[in-house]
Amino acid sequence: MKDIQTLAVVGAGTMGQGIAQLGIQHGLPTVLFDLSPTALEKAQTAIAAGLGKLVEKNKLTAEARDAALARLTMATDMGLAQADLVIEAVVERLDVKHQLFRELAVLNGPDTILASNTSSLPITQLAAPVPNPERVVGLHFFNPAPLMPLVEVISGVATAPEVADAVEALAQRLGKTTVRAADAPGFIVNRVARHYYVESLKVVEENVAQFEVVDDLLEASGFKMGPFRLMDLIGVDTNFSVTSAMYASFHQDAKFRPSRIQQQKVDAGHHGRKAGRGFYDYSK
Numbered sequence: 001m002k003d004i005q006t007l008a009v010v011g012a013g014t015m016g017q018g019i020a021q022l023g024i025q026h027g028l029p030t031v032l033f034d035l036s037p038t039a040l041e042k043a044q045t046a047i048a049a050g051l052g053k054l055v056e057k058n059k060l061t062a063e064a065r066d067a068a069l070a071r072l073t074m075a076t077d078m079g080l081a082q083a084d085l086v087i088e089a090v091v092e093r094l095d096v097k098h099q100l101f102r103e104l105a106v107l108n109g110p111d112t113i114l115a116s117n118t119s120s121l122p123i124t125q126l127a128a129p130v131p132n133p134e135r136v137v138g139l140h141f142f143n144p145a146p147l148m149p150l151v152e153v154i155s156g157v158a159t160a161p162e163v164a165d166a167v168e169a170l171a172q173r174l175g176k177t178t179v180r181a182a183d184a185p186g187f188i189v190n191r192v193a194r195h196y197y198v199e200s201l202k203v204v205e206e207n208v209a210q211f212e213v214v215d216d217l218l219e220a221s222g223f224k225m226g227p228f229r230l231m232d233l234i235g236v237d238t239n240f241s242v243t244s245a246m247y248a249s250f251h252q253d254a255k256f257r258p259s260r261i262q263q264q265k266v267d268a269g270h271h272g273r274k275a276g277r278g279f280y281d282y283s284k
């Protein structure tokens with residue numbers, strides 16, 4: 001297994017931009033590819049701001065920040081998404097991720113590792129139509145990726161053990177604490193955390209309490225963020241897709257049923273902080 005020396009991140013949204021920041025911060029020349037030039041512009045601003053904050057806090061020198069930024073290539077041309085490790089962080093849809101991995105497999109050699117940041121889709125299913133599925137692996141960062149210490153490493157049925165070892169070592173090089181998770185829907189954290197969102201949405205749907213009250217109470221009881229503030233941070237659309245995928249994977253088990261409140265937010269484009277509006281208004 002060759003050493004991972006270069007990184008490509010596909011999808012420059014909430015997660016992709018954070019993962020790319022980690023890569024350049026830790027010395028990896030990194031290509032950040034997205035279909036949307038606007039997403040790339042926003043990502044570039046966010047990465048520069050993220051590194052800038054570290055400089056302000058004396059956690060990074062200005063020279064190290066400049067060197068990190070020089071390692072970053074922003075790309076709307078998918079042809080540039082070639083690296084030892086490609087991490088995809090695009091929308092949570094199996095069809096989109098399948099198509100993407102097939103294209104990445106053509107662009108890259110058979111020994112390039114293809115990792116998915118999926119929150120819920122089974123790695124075995126993701127890998128099935130990809131040439132050389134033994135190099136497909138789950139590498140699940142948490143939001144915000146530069147700050148959250150945990151990364152789940154997930155092997156599908158076909159994943160070669162040395163591939164899982166290599167991405168785990170890479171995550172540790174990025175300063176993360178890793179945990180191996182079995183290839184079950186939602187892995188560990190999202191499976192348990194799903195009920196935080198699903199049950200809170202039910203409380204609001206049943207008029208037991210308003211969402212702001214639920215947030216305030218849960219924060220007062222010790223949770224760092226209330227469920228609605230957290231959904232806004234995650235992306236209401238992403239959170240809804242993850243719940244929908246898990247509901248399907250668990251064969252419509254009612255305890256994972258998505259909420260019509262979330263469906264409505266998605267339909268209205270109220271996708272959370274990234275859209276300026278979710279459960280709360282961020283336009284100011």
Ligand SMILES: NC(=O)c1ccc[n+]([C@@H]2O[C@H](COP(=O)([O-])OP(=O)(O)OC[C@H]3O[C@@H](n4cnc5c(N)ncnc54)[C@H](O)[C@@H]3O)[C@@H](O)[C@H]2O)c1
Pocket residue numbers: 010011012013014015016033034035036039088089090091092093096100117118119120140141142143233234235238242274
């Ligand atoms: N948001 C979270 O808190 C969080 C946490 C952990 C994991 N994840 C997972 O990370 C992945 C990305 O989630 P996100 O919240 O960053 O999404 P997002 O909606 O913020 O960003 C997705 C980006 O992917 C781009 N994109 C879509 N299709 C593409 C394609 N074919 N090629 C290139 N770019 C494409 C979009 O333009 C967009 O910029 C999902 O699988 C999600 O489940 C999300």
